[in-house]
Amino acid sequence: MSYRQDNLKKTKNIKVIVVLISIGVLFYFFSEPILSVGFGVLSYVTNPLWRVENDINDTMSSIPVFLRSQQSLTVENRALRAKIDYVGVQLESMDAIRKENQDLIREMGYVGKNDSTVLVSVLTGPNVPPYDSLVVDAGIDSGLLVGDSVLYADNVLIGEVSQVFSHSAKIKLYAGNGVSTDVIISGKESLHAVAEGFGSGNYYIELPSSSLISKGDSLVVPGSNSYLLGVVEYTQIDQTTASQKVLARSPFNIKSARFVRVIKSPKINVVE
Amino acid sequence: MLWNRLCFDLIIFVGVVIFSWWLVVSAIIYFFFLYESFYELIFFGLLFDTLYGVQIGYTQVARPVLFVISVLLYIILARFKQYLRFYA
Numbered sequence A: 001m002s003y004r005q006d007n008l009k010k011t012k013n014i015k016v017i018v019v020l021i022s023i024g025v026l027f028y029f030f031s032e033p034i035l036s037v038g039f040g041v042l043s044y045v046t047n048p049l050w051r052v053e054n055d056i057n058d059t060m061s062s063i064p065v066f067l068r069s070q071q072s073l074t075v076e077n078r079a080l081r082a083k084i085d086y087v088g089v090q091l092e093s094m095d096a097i098r099k100e101n102q103d104l105i106r107e108m109g110y111v112g113k114n115d116s117t118v119l120v121s122v123l124t125g126p127n128v129p130p131y132d133s134l135v136v137d138a139g140i141d142s143g144l145l146v147g148d149s150v151l152y153a154d155n156v157l158i159g160e161v162s163q164v165f166s167h168s169a170k171i172k173l174y175a176g177n178g179v180s181t182d183v184i185i186s187g188k189e190s191l192h193a194v195a196e197g198f199g200s201g202n203y204y205i206e207l208p209s210s211s212l213i214s215k216g217d218s219l220v221v222p223g224s225n226s227y228l229l230g231v232v233e234y235t236q237i238d239q240t241t242a243s244q245k246v247l248a249r250s251p252f253n254i255k256s257a258r259f260v261r262v263i264k265s266p267k268i269n270v271v272e
Numbered sequence B: 001m002l003w004n005r006l007c008f009d010l011i012i013f014v015g016v017v018i019f020s021w022w023l024v025v026s027a028i029i030y031f032f033f034l035y036e037s038f039y040e041l042i043f044f045g046l047l048f049d050t051l052y053g054v055q056i057g058y059t060q061v062a063r064p065v066l067f068v069i070s071v072l073l074y075i076i077l078a079r080f081k082q083y084l085r086f087y088a
Helices: A005-029 A032-066 A070-107 B002-018 B021-034 B040-052 B065-082
Strands: A116-124 A133-136 A149-152 A156-164 A169-173 A180-186 A190-199 A202-208 A218-220 A228-238 A243-249 A259-264
Touching: A005 B065, A032 A116, A032 B002, A032 B040, A133 A259, A133 B040, A180 A202, A180 A228, A190 A243, B002 B021, B002 B040, B021 B040, B021 B065, B040 B065
Parallel strands: A156 A228
Antiparallel strands: A116 A133, A116 A259, A133 A169, A149 A156, A149 A259, A156 A169, A180 A190, A180 A218, A190 A202, A202 A243, A218 A228, A228 A243
C-alpha cells in the first residue's frame, strides 16, 4: 500500500480549515466573557502605553510653535482671545436659555433628576474599523455603569458606556456603523427621525421628500436635557423614491477629543 | 529564527495598541508570507477585538468580528500562498 504525500497534505489542510472555522463560529457566539476578561488583563499593559502615546503626541504638537515667528504668534494669540470672548458670551446666553427651558419644564410638572457627572480622559479614540469606540481612563472605581450617557463638552451627546472594568471603560459611539438613535430635527419644523450611525461622527437619516430640512438644522436627542447629537450638513431629494437623504455630522472632531463627560446613573438602593 | 519571530510579534503587539490599524495589518500580512504557519494573524485579530470591540449595529453584546475575519483571511491567504512560485 502506498500513501501519496500530497493526499496526506490535502487531508491535513482540510482538517486545519475545519478546526479553524469551528473555533471561529463557536467563539463568535460564546466570546463575551473571554473578551471582557482579556481586556481587564491587557489593560494593565495597554493603558500605560496609551497614556505615554498621548503625552508624546502633546509634546510633538507643541514643537512647531518654536519654529514660528513672534509676530505670527502674537496675531494668532489676539485672534484666539477675541474668539474666546465671543464664545464666552454665547455660552452665557446658552446657559440662560437652558435655565429658562428647565424652569418651563418644571412648571409643566416634570421635576427632573440631578445627574452627577465625571470628567474622564480619553485613552484612545475610534481608530479601528468597524468599531467606533473610545477607551476612557475611568471605570468602576469612578462609579461608571454600563449604559451611562457620555457627553462632549456640556451638551453634545456622543455615546454610552458599553463595558466597564475596574480602572477603564469602553464607550460605544452613537455615530458607529449601524447604531440607530431617535432624534428630533429642529429647524423650520420639528421632525422625529431615526439617525443611523455612519462612522467617524457622521449620521444618515431618511425622510419623506416633503420634509423641510436645511443645512445647519440641529439633531437633538428627545428628553428634558435636549442634548445635541449633530448638525445637518447635506440634504438630497431622491425623486425616484420620493424620499430625502440627510447627512449630519457631529459638531466636533471625535478623533481629537481628549476629555469627555460621563453622566453617572443614580444608584438605586433596594430595600428588602 | 524563533527569537526573530517573537521580537516581531512583540513589535506588532505594541503596534496594535499605538499605531494605525492599516499599518499593523500590512505588517501582519507581510509576516504571514515571511513565516510558516503564521497563526499570530488570528491572535492579532482577537487582540483588536479585545481592545477595541464594542457592540456593532443591533447586537446586544460585543462580537469578535475581526477574529472571524482573521480566521477567514488566514484560510484564504494560506491557500494563495501555495500558488506563489516563491514557496513552490
